[in-house]
Structure formats: structure tokens, C-alpha cells
Amino acid sequence: xxxxxxxxxxxxxxxxxxxxxxxxxxxxxxxxxxxxxxxxxxxxxxxxxxxxxxxxxxxxxxxxxxxx
Numbered sequence: 706x707x708x709x710x711x712x713x714x715x716x717x718x719x720x721x722x723x724x725x726x727x728x729x730x731x732x733x734x735x736x737x738x739x740x741x742x743x744x745x746x747x748x749x750x751x752x753x754x755x756x757x758x759x760x761x762x763x764x765x766x767x768x769x770x771x772x773x
Contacts, residue, residue, distance in 0.1 A: 708716075
């Protein structure tokens, strides 16, 4: 079966937009995952800073009250 230039153009355009849509969807999912990982990392770092601050404050309180 022979296809004319119009049919080939339509198939080409539809293929282009299909591939473009799949790529866009992949990037959307990837960006969502990256955002989620970033939030988890930020929460973990905040918790580590909180723990370090508590230890530092505890040492400061211990040093402020000398034990004779």
C-alpha cells in the first residue's frame, strides 16, 4: 500500500508529539522524585543540626555549672 506525503506527514507529526509527551512525562516524574528526595535530605540535615545544637547546649550548661 502506498502512502502519500500527507499521510506520512500526519504519522510523522503524531509520532513526534507521542515521543515528546513520553519524554515530558518522564521528566515530570523525575522532577517529582528529585523534589521528594531533596525534602527528605533537608529534613535529615535539620534533624542532625538539632541534635548537634542540643549536645552543644548541654555541654555549655555542664561547663557553666562547675562540679566542686
